[in-house]
Amino acid sequence: MSIRHGLLALLEHGPRYGSQLRTEFESRTGATWPLNVGQVYTTLGRLERDGMVVQDGEDDAGHALYAITDAGRGELRSWFGRPVDRASPPRDELAIKLAMAVGAPGVDIRAVIQAQRHATLRAMQDYTRLKAQALVAVEGADGEKGRDDVAWLLVLEQLIFQTEAEARWLDHSESRLARLSAAAARRAGNATPAATPGPADSRGPAATDVTGAPAARTTTDHGTARTPSSARSARR
Amino acid sequence: MPEAMPGSMPHESHEAHQSQPSQQPVLQLEQLTRVHGSGATEVHALRGVDLSVFPGELVAVMGPSGSGKSTLLTIAGGLDSPTSGRVVVEGTDITTVGRKELAALRRRSIGYVFQDYNLIPALTAAENVALPRELDGVSARKARVTAVAALEEMGLGQLADRFPDEMSGGQQQRVAIARALVGDRRLVLADEPTGALDSETGESVLALLRARCDAGAAGILVTHEPRFAAWADRVVFLRDGSVVDETLRSQADSLLSGQAAAQ
Numbered sequence: 001m002s003i004r005h006g007l008l009a010l011l012e013h014g015p016r017y018g019s020q021l022r023t024e025f026e027s028r029t030g031a032t033w034p035l036n037v038g039q040v041y042t043t044l045g046r047l048e049r050d051g052m053v054v055q056d057g058e059d060d061a062g063h064a065l066y067a068i069t070d071a072g073r074g075e076l077r078s079w080f081g082r083p084v085d086r087a088s089p090p091r092d093e094l095a096i097k098l099a100m101a102v103g104a105p106g107v108d109i110r111a112v113i114q115a116q117r118h119a120t121l122r123a124m125q126d127y128t129r130l131k132a133q134a135l136v137a138v139e140g141a142d143g144e145k146g147r148d149d150v151a152w153l154l155v156l157e158q159l160i161f162q163t164e165a166e167a168r169w170l171d172h173s174e175s176r177l178a179r180l181s182a183a184a185a186r187r188a189g190n191a192t193p194a195a196t197p198g199p200a201d202s203r204g205p206a207a208t209d210v211t212g213a214p215a216a217r218t219t220t221d222h223g224t225a226r227t228p229s230s231a232r233s234a235r236r
Numbered sequence: 237m238p239e240a241m242p243g244s245m246p247h248e249s250h251e252a253h254q255s256q257p258s259q260q261p262v263l264q265l266e267q268l269t270r271v272h273g274s275g276a277t278e279v280h281a282l283r284g285v286d287l288s289v290f291p292g293e294l295v296a297v298m299g300p301s302g303s304g305k306s307t308l309l310t311i312a313g314g315l316d317s318p319t320s321g322r323v324v325v326e327g328t329d330i331t332t333v334g335r336k337e338l339a340a341l342r343r344r345s346i347g348y349v350f351q352d353y354n355l356i357p358a359l360t361a362a363e364n365v366a367l368p369r370e371l372d373g374v375s376a377r378k379a380r381v382t383a384v385a386a387l388e389e390m391g392l393g394q395l396a397d398r399f400p401d402e403m404s405g406g407q408q409q410r411v412a413i414a415r416a417l418v419g420d421r422r423l424v425l426a427d428e429p430t431g432a433l434d435s436e437t438g439e440s441v442l443a444l445l446r447a448r449c450d451a452g453a454a455g456i457l458v459t460h461e462p463r464f465a466a467w468a469d470r471v472v473f474l475r476d477g478s479v480v481d482e483t484l485r486s487q488a489d490s491l492l493s494g495q496a497a498a499q
């Protein structure tokens with residue numbers, strides 16, 4: 001997250017002091033990414049070192065004010081014009097968790113998916129409730145308050161899209177695993193009666209382990225291919 | 237993403253639309269089972285589902301296709317009978333009433349919203365909304381007055397004299413919601429109501445459904461779209477005919493008030 005550029009963008013509206021920047025940053029983004037004053041001053045220090053801001057006197061209450069420089073404005077323009085760097089996707093704990101759950105002993109990957117889907121939907125419900133309120137706020141407000149409300153709405157909607165993508169990916173992963181385990185069961189079922197030697201025999205159980213779905217094992221035992229849903233029913 | 241707890245966000249409002257658990261549920265499903273076919277081709281569409289929906293509550297039902305979502309909805313609405321279990325609508329077990337009484341109860345208590353709107357093409361919006369009242373014996377003039385009032389309350393007054401083919405999909409669906417909840421009816425069963433709509437329009441339909449529930453209706457929303465399910469108070473996950481998970485009520489309100497108290 002670019003605190004640097006966020007602060008430069010706020011300073012473009014005129015000189016400000018540290019805790020004021022923090023408050024404004026948070027009212028733009030709904031405190032989704034809370035800042036502490038320490039971070040703000042550290043960042044201001046670096047920006048000052050790099051010539052992007054200068055100290056610009058004090059306000060009546062004695063707060064040290066910072067102002068953006070021409071170099072800072074240039075950097076800000078170039079930031080807005082530049083797409084966000086995708087070269088190294090941020091680490092995603094959920095993706096790592098599912099990747100590790102594949103074939104992990106004693107882990108029911110479907111339970112992992114369902115637990116996450118529950119939490120993801122809950123978060124979406126919360127964001128959606130807040131969004132409904134934000135929509136009302138946006139209709140009623142203008143001026144600076146209006147700008148903050150619009151900014152907050154955009155951030156909320158981004159969170160909704162993100163959680164939605166996560167929920168879709170979870171659904172997709174679940175059905176992908178079900179299909180893979182059904183296919184593995186079919187292969188195993190075909191292989192056993194035909195007494196196919198070596199490779200096919202080992203492929204069946206191995207594929208079952210990959211998806212970690214007990215359904216595949218059940219069907220392997222019976223030597224019959226089943227659809228994922230009937231295989232699941234059979235387990236109950 | 238850093239922890240983005242909605243509770244820590246400003247712009248909060250304490251407006252709550254809590255259902256009151258002390259109230260009677262509008263709809264109560266008890267140990268509902270539905271078996272299609274028999275013997276080798278037997279399919280268990282529902283296996284002992286319990287679900288209550290209270291006034292003011294919107295419940296989303298999600299699940300893969302074949303999980304029993306639509307069966308649940310048709311049984312809840314009296315369009316199909318369960319193999320066993322009870323379906324209590326406004327205090328009446330509709331599995332035990334006669335055909336005629338069931339038809340009357342359906343007309344008076346239950347509204348449907350379908351993916352393809354199902355408005356009658358030869359009738360205007362107001363006439364479509366008035367129809368269930370008229371079928372219930374209310375005079376045409378009185379039914380029309382109620383219908384126009386219902387449309388106006390939902391901000392759809394300008395559509396009253398339009399025919400379905402003169403309205404967009406989103407407008408038709410909003411009229412369908414008005415029809416579902418006209419008169420004393422306060423149970424709306426919506427089966428993929430946004431399925432045929434683009435996402436923006438779908439959202440406005442959901443917002444209307446949400447608003448009607450906030451105003452006291454009880455709703456079940458069957459959807460496979462997480463974004464639309466998120467408008468609900470509770471999300472129920474069905475799989476192979478059983479409820480496998482359920483999100484509790486969104487705690488945004490209590491989170492926010494808890495936060496406000498802490499600040």
